[in-house]
Amino acid sequence: MFPSERSCVRVDGRFIFNSGRLRLRAAMEGHGLAYMLESHAQEHFESGLLIRVLFDWCAPFPGYHLYFTSRRQQSPAFALIVEALRHRVAA
Numbered sequence: 001m002f003p004s005e006r007s008c009v010r011v012d013g014r015f016i017f018n019s020g021r022l023r024l025r026a027a028m029e030g031h032g033l034a035y036m037l038e039s040h041a042q043e044h045f046e047s048g049l050l051i052r053v054l055f056d057w058c059a060p061f062p063g064y065h066l067y068f069t070s071r072r073q074q075s076p077a078f079a080l081i082v083e084a085l086r087h088r089v090a091a
Helices: 020-028 038-047 076-090
Strands: none
8 A cells, every 4th residue: 555665855845725626636646745535535546546645644534513602693594504514413
């Protein structure tokens, strides 16, 4: 799965992305490592276009969390989102 030889590489620049798609594309084009959710790159792992590295240092993703205070009056739209998420988690 991982190459057995050790490599030292000097990196002169860096990319900054505000899009997961662009980050994934840069990794697929060989520009470097990309830190992202495994599910976003799963098909590329399966096809062999990408490989997982540093697996032992990646913490599992427990899911998203929503924090809100119940003391403030919620808008109807926000209350609808909260209710939908509660039903989804319960299912």
